[in-house]
Amino acid sequence: MDIQTIGIVSPGDMGHAIGAVLQQHGLRVITNVQGRSPRTAALARAAGIIDVSDETLVREADILLSILPPNRAYASAERIATAVHKTGATLLFVDCNAIAPRTAHAIDQLLTQSGVSFVDGGIIGGPPQPGKAGPRLYVSGARAADVALLQDYGLDIRVLGPHTGQASGLKMCYASLTKGSTALLTEALVAGRALGLQDALAAEFQDLPLFRTMERGVPGMPPKAYRWVGEMEEIAQTFSDLGLPPQMLEGAASLYRFVEGTVLGTETPEQRRYGQTLEEVVSILASSLAERSEKNKPHR
Amino acid sequence: MDIQTIGIVSPGDMGHAIGAVLQQHGLRVITNVQGRSPRTAALARAAGIIDVSDETLVREADILLSILPPNRAYASAERIATAVHKTGATLLFVDCNAIAPRTAHAIDQLLTQSGVSFVDGGIIGGPPQPGKAGPRLYVSGARAADVALLQDYGLDIRVLGPHTGQASGLKMCYASLTKGSTALLTEALVAGRALGLQDALAAEFQDLPLFRTMERGVPGMPPKAYRWVGEMEEIAQTFSDLGLPPQMLEGAASLYRFVEGTVLGTETPEQRRYGQTLEEVVSILASSLAERSEKNKPHR
DSSP: OOOOEEEEEEOOOOHHHHHHHHTTTOOEEOOTTTOOOOOHHHHHHHHTEEEHHHHHHHHOOOOEOOOOOOHHHHHHHHEEEEEEEHHHHEEEEEEEEEOOOHHHHHHHHHHTTTTTTEEEEEESSSSHHHHHOOEEEESTTTTTTHHHHGGTTOOOOEEESSTTTTTHHHHHHHHHHHHHHHHHHHHHHHHHHHTOOHHHHHHHHHHHHHHHHHHHHHHSSSHHHHHHHHHHHHHHHHHHHHEEEEEEHHHHHHHHHHHHTGGGGOOOOSOOOOOOHHHHHHHHHHHHHHHHHHTOOEEE | OOOEEEEEESSSSSHHHHHHHHHTTTOEEEEEEEEEHHHHHHHHHHHHHOOOOOHHHHHHSSSEEOOOOOOGGHHHHHHHHHHHHHHHHOOEEEEEEEEOHHHHHHHHHHHHHHHHHHEEEEEEESSOOOSSOOOOOEETTTHHHHHGGGGTTTTTTEEEEESHHHHHHHHHHHHHHHHHHHHHHHHHHHHHTOOOOOHHHHHHHHHHHHHHHTHHHHHHHHHHHHHHHHHHHHHHHHHHHSSSOOHHHHHHHHHHHHHSSGGGGGGOOOOOOOOOOOOHHHHHHHHHHHHHHHHHOOOO
């Protein structure tokens, strides 16, 4: 397989950074920013990613990487299927989203029916940064080996096996621990502050290696909370499908939904006006909690 | 206040070890093992704790420490209230259980009506062991300072304030992180194995400091899972009362209920036949999951 052009939908936090790596390694990278935020469009431009129509995207991309907030994965695949129908393009589609194996199978079926080759993917680790080891892109499916050719263009690709559900399943298990525990810590700290016990709790946590490995995760979380809601719901689906209790991840989704609904949810990674420290984030969340509970009090 | 005799209800894993410390520091320690397991009775004997009736317990104990699985805390307080009614004894009662502030308030009310002085407590850290720093017993309430006199007898007591709900609240916040994250990790590993992805998941986790601070917690958990079910439910209640989502802790309760229902739930800390390593615990749980899902399949 000869690779010259990569499509990326959509060039957000992770997508634009992966696009930049591929572009710097000599590939042409295209996208369609229609319907995306001005911030995403700006990120794409800065990464040297070319804006085209959906039709051009599917016609010219040798491989299309879908990198989206998980709750948009299916709808975006439908849009791609429509463009493929219109153009009769051949396409290798890699779903890199944090979705349940069940959702990956649904997208696989949708796209395979449209004549697209589907590969399941899962990204573990943060967006690539200059001079640092990048994230791992796990892939599984009949054509996973073709996706692994992107190794030659700066990505760290790991082939997991021949089946849809393997790469997405690995991502689900991994993220359940990392993002689930960030939700647990956030909730513990907000509860401690709401109870007026923040100093005693901080003193106990300081002696706990578990806490010290986690504390940096909380201030970095709010700009991503909106995206993590859907991810936690996909993990809950994954666990439920396996016969395991889904509520821990449903609760993490609720917690991130709460964060998204506060002033912290209005921030982007580039622009943080509120909540730059653990202390500030917890304080803002505890205040929001108090306001919300004040609003919900019955009138007298 | 002059302290000579301490009552402990019940001398289980934590209770007998605290009783042993007090006894070694010159106090007389009494209990009533009626209705407890033969194991608890044996632990009490080995710790030099004297078995008496409920009436003698409340008459002779200067301070009574309630240290129980959380779902037994209220019923045990009722039994103590009955004995106090019968005997007209005066008593300082310390609820050391992992219960919600709401539950602590209910027990406070029950006992105060019976003429008992109530102090809220919460234990953070494992049972005292020779040569190691013991757990912290946090206390709050009007007579918390009297309980702090037990500092002179080998316990680490921390007075949090004058209100019921402070010590129990601190314990809830702390345990939500430690035991909640153990549940998350257990579920992630069982899901990974159920999906056949255990090797890839283990490789990713090995590079994660978060995982390395947690992994020892999983093999130690099964003999305590039965007790943690109630504790997770009390934390869910605590969070719900604060307006925070309770589902993460409800899910942790479900996970520990699942563990309790497997062969792992039949083990005691002294006698481990199954699941001595992380690998064994996860493997047994994944097999139980498969059996359970096999049973639940519709007949053809």
